[in-house]
Amino acid sequence: MISIFREMLAYPFLVRALIVGVLVSLCAALLGVSLVLKRYSMIGDGLSHVSFGALSVAMALGMAPLKLSLPVVVIVAVVLLRVGSGRMKSDAAIAVISSSSLAIGVIVTSLTTGMTVDVCGYMFGSLLAMSKDDVVLSIILSIFVIMVFILCYNRLFAVTFDESFAKASGSNVSVYNMLLAILTAVTIVLGMQMMGALLISSLIIFPALTSMRLFGSFRAVVISSAVVSLICFFIGIVISYQYSTPTGASVVGVNLVVLLIATVIGKIGKGSLV
Amino acid sequence: MLLACEKATFGYENKAVISDVNFQVEPGEYLCIVGENGTGKSTLVKGLLGLIKPMSGKIVYGEAVKNASIGYLPQQTDAQKEFPATVMEVVLSGVLKQKGFLSFYNKADKEKALVNMRKLGVERLKKESFRNLSGGQQQRVLIARALCAADQLLVLDEPVTGLDPAGTADLYSVMRELNEKYGTAIIMVSHDVRGSLPEVKRVLHISFDTIFYGTVQEYQNSSFGKQFLGGARK
Numbered sequence: 001m002i003s004i005f006r007e008m009l010a011y012p013f014l015v016r017a018l019i020v021g022v023l024v025s026l027c028a029a030l031l032g033v034s035l036v037l038k039r040y041s042m043i044g045d046g047l048s049h050v051s052f053g054a055l056s057v058a059m060a061l062g063m064a065p066l067k068l069s070l071p072v073v074v075i076v077a078v079v080l081l082r083v084g085s086g087r088m089k090s091d092a093a094i095a096v097i098s099s100s101s102l103a104i105g106v107i108v109t110s111l112t113t114g115m116t117v118d119v120c121g122y123m124f125g126s127l128l129a130m131s132k133d134d135v136v137l138s139i140i141l142s143i144f145v146i147m148v149f150i151l152c153y154n155r156l157f158a159v160t161f162d163e164s165f166a167k168a169s170g171s172n173v174s175v176y177n178m179l180l181a182i183l184t185a186v187t188i189v190l191g192m193q194m195m196g197a198l199l200i201s202s203l204i205i206f207p208a209l210t211s212m213r214l215f216g217s218f219r220a221v222v223i224s225s226a227v228v229s230l231i232c233f234f235i236g237i238v239i240s241y242q243y244s245t246p247t248g249a250s251v252v253g254v255n256l257v258v259l260l261i262a263t264v265i266g267k268i269g270k271g272s273l274v
Numbered sequence: 275m276l277l278a279c280e281k282a283t284f285g286y287e288n289k290a291v292i293s294d295v296n297f298q299v300e301p302g303e304y305l306c307i308v309g310e311n312g313t314g315k316s317t318l319v320k321g322l323l324g325l326i327k328p329m330s331g332k333i334v335y336g337e338a339v340k341n342a343s344i345g346y347l348p349q350q351t352d353a354q355k356e357f358p359a360t361v362m363e364v365v366l367s368g369v370l371k372q373k374g375f376l377s378f379y380n381k382a383d384k385e386k387a388l389v390n391m392r393k394l395g396v397e398r399l400k401k402e403s404f405r406n407l408s409g410g411q412q413q414r415v416l417i418a419r420a421l422c423a424a425d426q427l428l429v430l431d432e433p434v435t436g437l438d439p440a441g442t443a444d445l446y447s448v449m450r451e452l453n454e455k456y457g458t459a460i461i462m463v464s465h466d467v468r469g470s471l472p473e474v475k476r477v478l479h480i481s482f483d484t485i486f487y488g489t490v491q492e493y494q495n496s497s498f499g500k501q502f503l504g505g506a507r508k
Contacts, residue, residue, distance in 0.1 A: 037357060154377050158367040161357060164348035165416075168323045169371035169423050211358075216403025218359040 001238060008241055016130040017194055017247070021233050023142035024191035025203060029229035030149045031184050032208035033222050034160045043080055043181065044201035046094035047188045050076045052122055052197035053101030053108075060112040066137055070189050076101075077185035081177055102197075125196030125248025127240060138190045145183045152179065157218055196248035203229065206255035213259070213266035232258055275300055276339050276427050276459055277322070281331035284314065284321040290329060291317040297478055297487045299427065301338070303459040304449075306470045308502070309480035315463050318480070319431055322461065338426040343371065345420030347430040350412070355405060361415050362400045365391055368422025383422075390421040393456065394448060410441035414448060421458070428452070430462045434469065442466070446473050467503065 008014045035041055054069035061068075080094060109119055121128070130138075149156070158166045159176040167173045184204070191200045211224035236251030243250075277299040285291040292314030299305060309315055320326045321333065323344055345368075365387040370377055391397040394414040404412060413433055420428055433449070434442040450473060452458045464470045471477070477493040479486040479502065486498045493499040 037353065039353065154367065154370060154379065157359070157363065158370050161359060161364065161367060162348060162351070162354065165346055165367075165419070165423075166370075167325060168344070168346040168348070169368075171370065216358050216360065216406065217401075218357075218363050221358045 004238055004242060005234075008238070013128055013130065014241065016132070016135045017127045018237065020130050020135055020138040020190065021194055021237060021247075022230060023138060023146075024187060024194070025207075025229040025233040026226055027142050027145040027149075027183070027187040028191060028200075028203040029207040029225040030146065030222060031180065031187060032204035032206075032229075033211070033218075033225050034156055034180055035184060035204055036208040036212070037160050038180075040180075040184075041201070041205050042091060042094050043077070044184055044188060044204045046080065046098035047073050047077055047185055048192055048197045048200040049098035049105075050101040051189050051192045051200075053103075053105035055122060055192070055197075056105035056109045056119075060108045064133065065193070066134060066189060069192075070186065073185040073189050074182055077181040078178060081181045121196070121246075122193065123196050123198050124246035125194055125199055125251075127194065127237070127247050130194060134193065141186050141190055145187055148179065148183060152176070153222075156180070161218075194247055195251065196246065199248035199252050202252045202255060206252070206259055207232070210255070210259045210262040213262040214269075228255075228258060275334075276303070276336045277344075278334045278336075279322075279331070280334060282321065282328040282333055283330045284317045284326060285329055286317075286326070288329070292480060294331070295478075295480075295485060297476075299459055299461060301426070301459055302453065302457045303461075304453045304473065304475045305459075305461045305478060306467075306474040306476070307461065307463045307478045307480065308465075308467050308470075310482075313480040313482055315480060316431070319429060319463060322429055339424065343424040343426075345417075345422075345424040345428040347413070347416050347420050347428065347433055349431050349435070350416075355412075357405055359404045360400065361391070361396060361402050361404060361407070362387065364404050364415055365400075365418045365422060368419035371423040386422055387418070390418040390425075391415075393421065393452065394418040408441065409437050410444050413437070413445055417448070417452075421452075425456075425458060427459045428461070430460060432463055432465060434464070434466050442469060446470070449473070 035044060051069050051073045054072040055065045058065045058068035076097060080090065080097065155171060155176060159171060159173055163173050188200050191203060195203055207225040207229040208221070210228050211221040215221045215224055232254040233251055236254045237247060239245060240247040240250040275298060279295045279297050282295045283290050283293040295318060307315055307318065321328060323346055366379055366383060369379065369383045369386060388397060391400060394417055396411060396414050396418060399407065399411065404415065407415065434445055437445060446469065449460060453460050462470065462474065471490055474490060476489055477486065479493065479498065486493065486496060
């Protein structure tokens with residue numbers, strides 16, 4: 001596997017994919033722990049579809065994809081969080097928004113460029129998607145996401161564990177929820193081109209679930225998520241390169257296997273590792 | 275005096291849920307708030323914690339609870355029961371109250387967490403995962419967290435709900451010790467009127483049309499209390 005890896009590093013586009021992949025996997029894993037525990041997993045899924053819609057429109061207009069989809073997805077994330085407490089139940093709202101954006105994306109694409117290989121790449125992920133500009137933007141934004149996460153770690157824990165208590169303690173809970181939604185939106189947009197709209201949300205959910213099977217402390221779960229996410233990404237990308245499978249699907253496949261193994265280990269050890 | 279409600283009315287969007295509440299909490303008080311569902315107990319608790327402003331009247335906070343620094347035990351959520359966090363992590367999160375936006379724990383914070391865990395008898399569990407504890411142990415941990423936020427006055431929302439009889443008795447004795455030994459004033463919202471009456475000093479009974487406030491003795495002798503206690507027996 002090491003030799004395949006060395007071979008991969010000879011291609012500039014693969015190096016770009018690796019850099020972005022590592023950063024996005026890290027962001028997704030860190031945020032994922034809070035999102036899964038807060039039962040926000042579906043928001044990630046919804047946002048990735050919105051991102052797909054925005055991306056298709058951007059392509060049709062001849063714009064740089066990230067420049068359009070980033071603000072759109074961030075706005076939708078904020079809106080989704082708002083309606084969660086309103087009249088429309090949040091799961092219904094997410095379903096409506098995600099399928100509409102998917103539909104808009106597909107319609108726009110078929111009217112303009114037609115359903116090409118590119119679209120398939122956006123759906124399931126492609127190693128070829130990352131341009132140089134994308135890489136620079138990805139690096140800046142993921143470092144921002146990771147920094148904010150580390151700086152607000154204790155607060156995020158408190159808000160994740162118990163919103164009522166955090167509120168009574170004078171934490172502005174809605175600010176932290178908003179922060180979480182925005183960071184998630186950024187992560188999804190960055191990861192979507194490589195992982196695919198249909199699969200990016202699994203990058204958020206799987207490592208957190210796997211780690212929760214194994215560990216009983218929040219910090220251990222966060223660290224383990226990051227590690228699991230990176231390992232699965234590397235294995236997935238090598239498989240993708242070796243067998244020409246879509247990147248996103250390969251990474252998710254590895255994640256699934258790891259989750260199943262962790263579930264078995266968790267059952268035997270009763271999740272008592274701290 | 276720690277806290278006083280003076281003709282306070284609370285509600286949402288200009289609709290009063292609970293009106294003209296009068297009571298006082300002195301240091302060492304142990305007050306139980308009882309009443310049927312929908313009479314505004316939770317609304318009152320939000321008011322006491324400063325999460326909603328009184329529509330009329332006012333709440334006066336004493337020197338010791340300035341800035342509404344009240345330790346709070348919310349009702350437990352389902353998500354918490356499965357939450358991967360150690361007891362230490364949970365209790366420590368209580369000290370965030372006194373901290374700014376970017377907050378890291380220092381040595382004094384950890385010391386404070388340990389002191390409060392000792393008070394609640396959960397120090398030996400500090401490395402255990404919260405989700406592996408029994409219901410009663412979880413409540414103790416959450417009370418320790420509340421003490422980290424503020425140790426003069428605790429507001430406990432339904433602390434014994436969902437506990438088995440042994441766990442309930444156990445939690446009552448822990449709260450009694452906090453109140454008697456450490457002088458922590460406690461305001462407890464409870465459905466368990468029979469169980470809590472022998473424990474507390476005063477009762478605030480909220481019903482749809484009237485509010486009773488007085489000592490346990492007075493409550494048991496009042497027609498109001500007799501009716502409610504009689505009703506609860508069925």
